[in-house]
Amino acid sequence: MSARKLYIGRKIREIRDSHKATQSAFAERIGISTSYLNQIENNQRPVSASVLLALAENFQIDIGAMALGDDDRLLSAIAEALADPLFDGYKPSLQELKLVTQNAPSLAHALIACHQAYRRNSEQLASFDDALGRSSTLTEPSSYEEVRDFFHFVDNYIHELDLAAEKLAGKLGISERDTSAILPAYIEQAHKVRIVRAQPGEDIIRHFDPAARVLYFSPYSPPSTRNFQIAFQIAELEMEEEVSAIARRARFRSAEALEICKIGLRNYFAGALTLPYQAFLAAAKELRHDLELLAARFDASIEQVAHRLSTLQRPGLKGVPIFFARIDRAGNITKRHSAAKLQFARFGAACPLWNVHQAFEQPGRIIRQLAETPDGARYLCVATELTKGGGGFNAPQRRYAIALGCEVAYAGDFVYADKLDHGNRAAFDPIGISCRICERASCPQRAVPPLNRKLVVDHNRRGAVPYEIA
Known part of the structure; x- marks a missing residue:
């Protein structure tokens, strides 16, 4: 059992409500006091291993699924939204974000939807300044984006x-x-x-x-x-x-x-x-x-x-947590899902240091990469270029790349990790999610500054980009 503290009060309360049990009856059944259960349900105390085992024994709960705790996809999405300069001066702690995603997921989704509308509004404003005021549809998510988010938040498992x-x-x-x-x-x-x-x-x-x-x-x-x-x-x-x-x-x-x-x-x-x-x-x-x-x-x-x-997420019978994405030659992510900690940016193209871009340079080959994101998480990444044609020599062909991978702790389950030095941290390439939210100050491939950092411009000094990140 992981030593990480689990604050999963909302999940415990949902289990109790589904069995139509009072707090006192539920607490008695799993062998704890009513006051302790009340503190657990309000995320004032973490859930112990003994409580998890009692839940599994009495209510047939999948401990593995419960121990996942935080909804990393929702947590990642709301953290990205709050990194926007729009919220300059407000930097919530990780614990605050966890409390929101665990206890008020609908509020978290609403905030993400508001931020999406704001981002679409801002991006359209750059090109359609005078048209923006005449069309409310510009601030709404497209039908395709709505559906993509639906699958994303159900863990791509139906x-x-x-x-x-x-x-x-x-x-x-x-x-x-x-x-x-x-x-x-x-x-x-x-x-x-x-x-x-x-x-x-x-x-x-x-x-x-x-x-x-x-x-x-x-x-x-x-x-x-x-x-x-x-x-x-x-x-x-x-x-x-x-x-x-x-x-x-x-x-x-x-x-x-x-x-x-x-x-x-x-x-x-x-x-x-x-x-x-x-x-x-x-x-x-x-x-x-x-x-x-x-x-x-x-x-x-x-x-x-x-x-x-990437869909092998059946409760009680899960596969390795895998991320999967499909990317076109312009770097746009056209299909994405992550059961791993790695989450893809909702705006902008994929990190240029990611090996998926190299796949276009070596058609037909499987490209391997050990990568580390700014949060210190390390991954095995696999990418390959695919071509869809079928109409003969003169027919247009669709070319794109797919990428998948896992956290390095699972690398031994993949044939693609063989002969890679994944025990050596120096073997990992530094990558980000996208330039908009990447904190790496010295990246030579940076396309745009990070959203939540101030810039310093020195007219007498020039590096890879014409500014420094404060």
Whole structure:
């Protein structure tokens, strides 16, 4: 058990409320006094190991999940928001931030939403000064951003869909037989849907004709794409009630966001069906997270495997906490999730010192890096460039890079850590989250000054950047 003090009063109170127990009855059941329980629930005292064990024994609580304590994603997001010069003069302590995220998460989300609106407002003002006052939509998050944040804050794990997909995968024998043969046969038998190749000139990946019960695919799509898209169609045919209920519970601002979320939830089911949880988790451990071997074993793509690894967050059966991101050539993060401590910036591009940028210079290779962030946390980072084409020599190709990794404490579980000197701190490259919030004063790749630091300009002295950070 970690020696870190756990202040998880809100979680304890939620457990008690779910069992409709009074404080005195709940305290008696776990063997503590009512006054001690009251102090725990109000985060005046930490939870001891004996209390955690009593909770596990009496209420079937996952100690590992409880011991995670802080919601690092929410904590990181609110800390970044409060680092803005808008809050100059107010520097909350880590304990203050923890108390807010643990006891008033809705307030924390509201503050982050306000800050997002402010940032969008400021950035639009630079380009659309006279138009800003005429359009309130500029200060609202886009539908895509809303949905991205929804998945981010549920830890990119949807329990109902994951279990349903795993149950169907077991019934069909996925992970034991050829997925490319199983899924077309199942959708035809169960739903009377025929798989047909689209005409070569049609610019589609998937097209479903519900009236004719025909599912069209590009004739140039690889098997991994076809498998995933058939699984997506199965989700639409079998899981629509569950998908709609989950999306409605998110209370999105617009119907557009609701529909985008449904797409994301069907994609989640498709990934969970083609890469069923327990079989995939066991294979990841056996193969030490070797992306190429996992892709070959499950008839999947490298990106599908990397993304699935970041979703292995089932309570009581978690995988290694992994971060995952997809980055375009301009450095924009187009897909992101982190079950690890590392969190990605919500504004601006990725740190230029991160190895994911090197992947574009060495196509087809897996690039490894040992990296350290300004908070002293150290990571194993893996990146590779991917190209999606399929339309022949003259067709445009999409190029992007994916990155994944873990805290160095888990590096031994990855084949990519072999022969790296991860016990030597000097072997770690200093990286940041983004220039806007990075505190490193001497970085030669800095693009913009940090938001919460003052600048010193010396007209007689010039370094890598034309200012010094006070």
